[in-house]
Amino acid sequence: MGSRPEAVAPPEIFYDDDTARKYTSNSRNIQIQTSMTERALELLNLPKDGVPKLLLDIGCGSGLSGEVITESGHHWVGLDIAPSMLDIALDREVEGDLLLGDMGQGLGLRFGMFDGAIGISTIQWLCNADKSFHNPHLRLKAFFTSLYKCLTNGARAVFQVYPENDDQRELLSSPAMKAGFSGGIVVDYKDSPKKRKEYLFLVCGQEVPLPLPEGRTEDNDDSGSETNKTVHVLDRRRPWKIQKNNKSEKGREWIKRKKEQMRRRGDDVPPDTKYTGRKRKNHF
Amino acid sequence: MRLLTHNMLSSNIKGVVNGFPLRIEAEKVVEKNVEMNGDFLKKMFEKIEWKAFVEASRGMGYTELPEEADSSMLDSNEFLNRFHHALLELHLEEGALVCPETGRRFPVKKGIPNMLLHEDEV
Ligand SMILES: C[S@@+](CC[C@H](N)C(=O)[O-])C[C@H]1O[C@@H](n2cnc3c(N)ncnc32)[C@H](O)[C@@H]1O
Numbered sequence: 001m002g003s004r005p006e007a008v009a010p011p012e013i014f015y016d017d018d019t020a021r022k023y024t025s026n027s028r029n030i031q032i033q034t035s036m037t038e039r040a041l042e043l044l045n046l047p048k049d050g051v052p053k054l055l056l057d058i059g060c061g062s063g064l065s066g067e068v069i070t071e072s073g074h075h076w077v078g079l080d081i082a083p084s085m086l087d088i089a090l091d092r093e094v095e096g097d098l099l100l101g102d103m104g105q106g107l108g109l110r111f112g113m114f115d116g117a118i119g120i121s122t123i124q125w126l127c128n129a130d131k132s133f134h135n136p137h138l139r140l141k142a143f144f145t146s147l148y149k150c151l152t153n154g155a156r157a158v159f160q161v162y163p164e165n166d167d168q169r170e171l172l173s174s175p176a177m178k179a180g181f182s183g184g185i186v187v188d189y190k191d192s193p194k195k196r197k198e199y200l201f202l203v204c205g206q207e208v209p210l211p212l213p214e215g216r217t218e219d220n221d222d223s224g225s226e227t228n229k230t231v232h233v234l235d236r237r238r239p240w241k242i243q244k245n246n247k248s249e250k251g252r253e254w255i256k257r258k259k260e261q262m263r264r265r266g267d268d269v270p271p272d273t274k275y276t277g278r279k280r281k282n283h284f
Numbered sequence: 285m286r287l288l289t290h291n292m293l294s295s296n297i298k299g300v301v302n303g304f305p306l307r308i309e310a311e312k313v314v315e316k317n318v319e320m321n322g323d324f325l326k327k328m329f330e331k332i333e334w335k336a337f338v339e340a341s342r343g344m345g346y347t348e349l350p351e352e353a354d355s356s357m358l359d360s361n362e363f364l365n366r367f368h369h370a371l372l373e374l375h376l377e378e379g380a381l382v383c384p385e386t387g388r389r390f391p392v393k394k395g396i397p398n399m400l401l402h403e404d405e406v
Contacts, residue, residue, distance in 0.1 A: 051323040054288075075324070077289050086396055097289040101399035105406050108296030108399060110304060113331055133403055142406075150292070 004164070010130035015061070015082035024062040024088050033120055036197060037068040040118045040158040043186065043201055043211055046074070053115035056150070058103055058159070059122025061085040063094035069118070070095040077114075079103060104139030109150035117147060117157040123200070124162050127171055136171065144179035151204040157181070159200040169265040173200060177264075182207045187266035189215035198266060213266075252277030285376045285397055287340050291332050293397070295383035295390075297405045305336035306381035306390070308343035314375045314395075320368045326358050328371065341370040 005014050015023070023029060046053050053074045057066045060078025062085045069076045076096035080086055086098050101107075103119075104126050126140050147157060163169045169185060176183070181202035189195035190213065201210060255277040259269045295303030338349045348366045350357075357363045381390040381397055388405075391398050 051327060052321055054328070075288070077292070081400070087394075090394055090396070097285050098396045099285075099289075099293075099399050100396050102401070105401050106296055108294045108303060110292045110294055110333075113292045131403075146296075 004162075006125045006128050010128075011125050012082045015085045017084045017087070020062055020082065020084040020088050023085075024064065024092070030064055033064040034068055036160045037065040037118065037120050039188065039197070039214070040065075040120060040160055040199060041068065041072055043158045043199060044116045044118065044156050045211075046116060054113065056107075056109075056114050056117035056147075056157075057096065058117060058119035058147075059125070060089065060096065060098065061122075062088035063092055063096070065118065065120040066094050066096045067092075074115075079107070103143045104134070106142035106146040107150060109146065111149055112152050114151050114155065116155050117151060119157075119159040121160055121162060123159045123172060124164075124168065127164075127168055137175065140172065140175040141179070144176045144181065148179045148181060148204055153205040155204045157202040157204070159202075161185075161198050161200050163198060166265055166267075169198075170261065173264055176200065176202050180205070184210045184264040185266040186211055186213050188213045190266070191215075285392060285395055286372055287337060287344070287374060288328065288371050290340050290376070290381070291337050293381070293399070295385065295388065296399070297383060297386060297388060297401060300383065300385045303383055303385060305333065305340065305384065307384060308340050308376060309380040309382060309389070310344050310376055310378075312376075312378035313344045314377050315373050316375060318368075318372050320364070322358075322364060325364055325367055325371070326355075329353075329355060329358060329367070332371070337370070341374070344370075344374050344376060346370055346374060 005011075008014055044055075055069055055074050055076045057069060057076050057078040060066050060076075060080050061082070063078065066076050066078050066089070077099065078089070078094075078096045079099045079101045080089075081100070081102045083100060086100060089098055103123070123143075126143060127136050128134075129136055151157065159172075161172060163172060173183075173185065181204060183200070183202040186199045186201050188197045188199070192215065195215060256272055259272065259276075262269045290306065290308065293304075293306055295306060297303065334353050338351060341347070341349050346369070349370055350363075353363070353367075358367075375395055376392050376397075377395050379392045381392060382388070383390070
């Protein structure tokens with residue numbers, strides 16, 4: 001699919017009839033989208049009680065991801081901004097209900113209705129300002145706040161993402177945490193440039209350990225696994241300003257917070273110990 | 285769009301306090317058979333706003349749902365069948381959803397509601 005479609009044009013323009021058709025018939029693409037959706041569903045960890053669940057598919061496109069949901073026996077509602085992609089979904093007679101909408105405008109969905117949400121290769125689009133009146137921060141905020149609202153307590157949301165760099169990881173995850181989610185970024189096949197995949201893993205109203213990534217190499221030491229054991233919620237009742245002001249001090253708390261941020265992005269960070277942020281002795 | 289989805293959707297226009305339920309203007313309704321799953325229906329029954337659901341089903345030309353319902357009715361197969369049919373088998377193909385507060389129409393074409401907001405509605 002080339003690199004970074006979101007750098008080319010707004011989604012509803014980029015995914016025109018032609019691109020939408022090619023996207024959906026390219027067997028390599030089908031395979032990749034399908035396997036990433038399977039992984040996202042695994043991370044959702046839905047109760048295996050045999051009762052179909054109701055899921056949201058954000059940026060559902062032509063339905064490649066939704067079809068995986070259907071195959072796993074669940075109902076879904078899909079949202080996408082590109083009419084051409086939705087047209088193909090109709091041609092393919094997907095089972096889910098489709099909505100034409102912009103996630104950056106927030107989701108008009110009622111409180112506590114959905115058992116989970118996925119978004120495959122889609123939310124990085126929100127980092128762009130495609131219209132003069134677009135503000136990525138506000139759009140991400142509107143999106144995550146409304147998403148948080150429409151999920152049941154304990155539900156998870158998993159977004160496979162292609163972040164460009166750490167700033168973008170932060171741009172994506174920080175509004176999610178501020179909306180009340182806990183979670184972080186799970187990086188599968190970290191050391192393989194080809195297979196490496198990132199998932200923004202979010203939990204609504206509860207704290208659970210960050211799932212272990214797939215394809216970790218043997219020589220990943222303990223600090224690596226530690227990275228994936230703890231997640232923290234940013235305390236949203238704490239005024240954001242105050243958190244920022246602490247930056248000037250750079251004490252132990254600041255270091256711990258920075259390390260936490262890096263963990264959320266999926267970086268390898270040594271565990272916090274009693275030595276963290278301690279003043280070094282002057283040896284000479 | 286099925287009534288399942290209609291029952292979760294609300295108008296997201298800036299300043300609107302109660303954008304639920306969207307009023308249905310049906311021009312074309314189609315039916316598609318789906319297999320019934322009692323457990324799913326029971327779970328959805330707890331989440332559905334019944335009054336809005338009944339009203340919506342009438343807007344789609346289906347009048348077999350009781351005005352009021354409580355969970356004991358889920359033991360009746362006849363009730364389950366009707367609930368199932370209205371929730372999952374009726375599709376609004378063409379028409380519109382209307383914001384109860386502002387009257388703004390969200391058109392529905394080929395079964396897809398267009399929920400995109402204008403710049404001044406965000
Ligand atoms: C790479 S496709 C993925 C489609 C589908 N999830 C799949 O796995 O095949 C990305 C989709 O995100 C959609 N998208 C981008 N920005 C969006 C927005 N602001 N609101 C809703 N959908 C958006 C695009 O229209 C496109 O269909």
